[in-house]
Amino acid sequence: MILILKREGELNMTDYNCGDRPTEGVYQCGDCSKEIEIDGTINVLAPCPSCGSCSWIQVNTTE
């Protein structure tokens, strides 16, 4: 069993929606937890490819 708990101190959890233009990084679907990466070529959040949700949470992967 793998527990996915990304609680390292104080995570900066910010909510984003479709159409937002966040900074580069990894974003996790608020409904199904699918992760996508925003980079220099894709800079606008689209609906989740898995469930169609428009709720995204930024994931801090720098550590």
Ligand SMILES: [Zn+2]
């Ligand atoms: Zn989803």
